[in-house]
Amino acid sequence: MGSNKAAVCVLSLVLCSLLAANTAAAAGCDASALSPCVGAIMLGGPVTPGCCARLRAQRACLCQYARDPSYRGYVNSPRxxxxxxxxxxPRPKC
Structure with missing residues (x-):
């Protein structure tokens, strides 16, 4: 069980790194700002008010994130x- 938690932590850090990597090219879009949502997206944890606030702030950028091959699978995932x-x-229409 401990190795699962370690793997989730590593995966979360990788996701945050990937999200942050392309922010320079995206004026106003900062995918790393969605880090409060990682637990809900990756683990199916609770959706927090902080996650929703960040998601609303980055809403205009979601299609851009979904087109990026680095994290398309995360953004388009059922979770x-x-x-x-x-x-x-509303679900983004890209």
Whole structure:
């Protein structure tokens, strides 16, 4: 069980790094700002108010993130879509 937690932590850090890597090219879009949503997206944990606030702030950027091959799978995942719905946002139409 401990190795699963370590793997999740490593995966979360990798995800945050990938999200941050392309922010320079995206004026106003900062995918690393979605880090409060990692637990909900990666582990199916609770969707927090902080996650929803960040998701709303980055809403205009979601299609850009979804097109990026580095993390397209995360953004388009069923868990990510359920987080969007839990925050009361419409599913992005890209």
């Amino acid at each position: 990510a879509q359920s987080v969007v719905a839990a925050c009361g946002l």
